[in-house]
Amino acid sequence: MKTLSALILLLLATCALIKADEQTRSASPIQDIPEQGLAADEDDDDDDEVALDDETDDTTEQVSRENPCNKKQCQRGEDCVIRDDKPKCVCVQSCSNVNNPRHKVCGSKNTTFDSECHLDREACLCKAKSPECSNPAFKKLKLIYFGACQNLPRCDDVGMSQFPARMEGWLAIIMDVVAARNELGAYEELLTDSLHQRINAVLWKFCELDTHPQDRRVSRRELQMVIASLRPMEPCLVPFLNRCDANNDRKISLKEWGSCLGLERNEIVDKCKNLRKKARKN
Numbered sequence: 001m002k003t004l005s006a007l008i009l010l011l012l013a014t015c016a017l018i019k020a021d022e023q024t025r026s027a028s029p030i031q032d033i034p035e036q037g038l039a040a041d042e043d044d045d046d047d048d049e050v051a052l053d054d055e056t057d058d059t060t061e062q063v064s065r066e067n068p069c070n071k072k073q074c075q076r077g078e079d080c081v082i083r084d085d086k087p088k089c090v091c092v093q094s095c096s097n098v099n100n101p102r103h104k105v106c107g108s109k110n111t112t113f114d115s116e117c118h119l120d121r122e123a124c125l126c127k128a129k130s131p132e133c134s135n136p137a138f139k140k141l142k143l144i145y146f147g148a149c150q151n152l153p154r155c156d157d158v159g160m161s162q163f164p165a166r167m168e169g170w171l172a173i174i175m176d177v178v179a180a181r182n183e184l185g186a187y188e189e190l191l192t193d194s195l196h197q198r199i200n201a202v203l204w205k206f207c208e209l210d211t212h213p214q215d216r217r218v219s220r221r222e223l224q225m226v227i228a229s230l231r232p233m234e235p236c237l238v239p240f241l242n243r244c245d246a247n248n249d250r251k252i253s254l255k256e257w258g259s260c261l262g263l264e265r266n267e268i269v270d271k272c273k274n275l276r277k278k279a280r281k282n
């Protein structure tokens with residue numbers, strides 16, 4: 001029975017990581033994840049002002065090549081509108097009504113929302129001090145994980161000791177799945193080295209996560225989708241990532257990432273730059 005349960009957990013976690021990988025590739029600008037260590041502090045203030053959509057005649061225009069919104073990057077929970085011929089970010093007016101538990105998300109303050117859109121809109125409204133804000137504390141609202149809020153299990157010593165091997169297995173499977181979809185790009189050459197598939201899967205995922213910016217360090221922002229997808233079923237994920245951050249700078253370097261996942265020092269090779277350069281040439 002224990003073996004069956006472990007296999008089911010592995011399958012669910014792998015599916016969740018594949019989902020996280022897809023969301024990371026298509027995600028809008030990302031926010032912090034509240035948690036100790038690598039995750040954000042809920043008390044962190046963000047004083048950037050957000051405009052409210054006052055529902056006047058200024059409405060969101062259809063995006064076209066000439067539309068100034070094409071070059072305007074708005075945050076989560078915001079839409080771009082044209083006002084006085086200038087692009088401006090405003091809080092999303094409304095979210096689609098969904099009645100599906102699979103769409104629910106858990107935010108900080110242990111509050112469940114119907115969808116990511118509802119959570120992001122609420123955070124935007126509260127940050128902008130809108131009368132529509134249901135709780136002023138939600139101006140610091142963050143996505144914790146996908147699914148309704150629940151009492152999550154704690155990570156024990158046995159689970160922590162086994163976690164690196166589980167993580168390696170998930171990454172190898174995800175790399176194969178992405179390759180089967182012809183979405184691996186320049187990283188496909190890593191698959192030709194079958195003797196070091198485990199090592200290459202670990203290095204590949206680091207390169208994939210290191211995107212905003214590409215500085216050879218993975219921040220809590222870049223880890224958001226992985227954490228949000230896996231956290232409900234893998235209680236050791238966040239403690240493991242915090243442990244990986246050996247110097248407590250809230251970022252994981254390539255060396256820290258490889259060491260945490262059991263690679264030897266000579267196996268931790270920075271392949272990101274060369275592979276990305278090849279991808280640009282192609």
